Amino acid sequence: MVVAACQEVQTKSTVIVLQRDPESLSDVSPALVEDARSYAEDYGVSLDEAIGILAQQEAIGALGDELESGESATFGGLWIQHEPDYRVVAAFTRDGEETIRPYLKGASVSGIVEVRQVEKSLVELRRAREEAETMVKELGFNFGSGLDIPNNIVQLYLTAAKIEELEISLKNAGLTLPNRVQLVASAPARPA
Numbered sequence: 749m750v751v752a753a754c755q756e757v758q759t760k761s762t763v764i765v766l767q768r769d770p771e772s773l774s775d776v777s778p779a780l781v782e783d784a785r786s787y788a789e790d791y792g793v794s795l796d797e798a799i800g801i802l803a804q805q806e807a808i809g810a811l812g813d814e815l816e817s818g819e820s821a822t823f824g825g826l827w828i829q830h831e832p833d834y835r836v837v838a839a840f841t842r843d844g845e846e847t848i849r850p851y852l853k854g855a856s857v858s859g860i861v862e863v864r865q866v867e868k869s870l871v872e873l874r875r876a877r878e879e880a881e882t883m884v885k886e887l888g889f890n891f892g893s894g895l896d897i898p899n900n901i902v903q904l905y906l907t908a909a910k911i912e913e914l915e916i917s918l919k920n921a922g923l924t925l926p927n928r929v930q931l932v933a934s935a936p937a938r939p940a
Contacts, residue, residue: 791830801834807856808836816870819847824866825897839866866900868928876926877902883925887917905934
């Protein structure tokens with residue numbers, strides 16, 4: 749199976765609206781303001797909204813850490829969705845609404861969290877990645893790998909030609925990649 753990775757590039761013109769006086773930004777770090785300007789331009793929101801969004805990143809990271817350590821059996825990952833609406837998505841294999849409720853009490857991000865159900869926990873995805881990496885290395889292939897948390901899959905990156913070779917090698921060895929592992933065609937590396 750070959751999955752081609754491509755991305756449509758869209759351009760848009762954005763006017764950044766500053767809703768506060770520049771002097772009132774003195775309580776915000778210059779680095780955050782600069783990042784917020786870029787975010788506001790990229791997503792078409794005001795500078796104030798962008799600052800508010802980026803200021804939540806620490807709380808979002810802490811929530812993800814708590815869920816990963818406290819709910820590892822069912823936690824499928826946490827990510828920020830920027831479009832079409834800004835929100836934090838927490839994924840679980842089951843009972844997500846009930847599971848996350850105690851973690852959101854008093855949390856500054858509680859109003860923007862959406863719960864979704866996924867097939868595999870983050871622990872299971874990591875295990876599948878390790879198993880797939882070991883299998884493919886033993887067959888002598890060079891590759892890259894990653895977790896696609898929003899799609900709840902493991903991705904192994906090889907050139908299209910190497911994917912075909914790998915599929916033949918797997919078949920000849922009587923091996924099957926773990927469930928939720930995809931082979932993704934990538935461009936060949938350029939020599940240094």
